[in-house]
Structures are given as structure tokens and as C-alpha cells.
Amino acid sequence: MTARALISVPPKTKRGEVVEIKALISHPMESGYRVGPNGTRIPRDIIREFACTYNGEEIFRAELSPAIAANPFLSFCTIATESGTLAFRWSGDNGFAATETAEITVE
């Protein structure tokens, strides 16, 4: 199953401006604390880590826990320094890995 990711980055911005980046990915974030119909615990299946790089340099990293809601949403800020690529990476339990990129144009 491939996870669907949604990224929101202002496509055009001025140099030096602080821009808000929003990243959402489809994932159940099963906490490992819920009990299924047969009385056994549903095993944990979460995204543990998220990182964002801006032209190769890491600008934001997050360690997630089971307390993050399903379909994890993260919003953070960065300074628009130059045009280029924002790369997003999620990784987690059961070998989960997903990447997404977004272009940013700085005038």
C-alpha cells in the first residue's frame, strides 16, 4: 500500500520571507493500545520519524509517538532562502517509508 501525502508550500515567495509548510500523510497511526474484536491487542503501527530538507539541508525533524492522530499532520516554518526543492521523508513501523518533494520559487 502506498501512502498518499499532501504537501502545502507557497509556490512563489520573496527571499527572506518566513513560509509555512504543511505536510499530511495517510497512515492509520495504530497506537498499539487498542484491543481488537478477538480480545487481543492490535499491534502498534505508527510513523516514528519525519524529516524535511531544503535543497539537501535538513530544516525540520520530528519524532512521533502513538499519541499523534491518524493521518499525521505537521506544520512548521522556514525562511525562503533560494529556489529549490523541499524533500519530505516519513519512516516508521513495519518498514514504512514514504517520500515526497515540493518545489519552491524564491524571487
Next chain:
Amino acid sequence: MQEAIRAIIGEAELRQGKVALDIPSLVENGNAVPLSVSVDSPMSPADHVKAIHVVNEKNPQPRVISVALGPRAGRARLATRIKLADSQKIVAVAEMSDGSFWSASADVIVTLAACVEDLQ
């Protein structure tokens, strides 16, 4: 929760202030509660926020999220959605580049808790 905070700050002193924690005080559904944290900081190479941690009182695990950021963030702000297993206190801790720790807390009342609803 106190132990989790101690694990983050070590021997340092935790001071109130600089941090703004925004979370609804009454939530109907604990499965997705919007939370945002912003920290008052110039975010310059000499004086910036290195990390923001969120901990809770009554979920099965005290840690909610830890993020690392730096001067390139421009503004120290984080927003996400969290699960709450019960009405409880949430604490946000900001780690500054000078090694100081600042915090803010909020009490949340949850009417429908996350985690308790089993799949029947």
C-alpha cells in the same frame, strides 16, 4: 509526566514563559485534537529554539512529539493533531540554543477519549 520532563531537561531548570501552547480547553473527540506551539525567539544563529517537546499526563506514553529545528525555521512554530486518552494536562517544553528550557501548560477536558473504543 514529571519523569518525562526530567528526561528532556536533565538537571536544567524549567522556567515558565516564552512558550505559547494552543489547544482547545474542551474537546469532544480525543482522537484528533489540534495542537500548536509557538516560542518567542529571534531564531538567529546565536539565539534560537533547538527543540520543542510536548508531553502529557495520562496517555499510555508521556511523550507526544519531539521536534528539532534551528535558525533556518525563521519562526519557532509547530502545529499537529494529537490523541488524548483522558482529560489531562499538556505541557510544551522549548529547548533554547543557550541551554535554557521554557514551558507552557494547558488543561484539556476530553468527552470522548481516544484508545478506549475497541474494535467490536
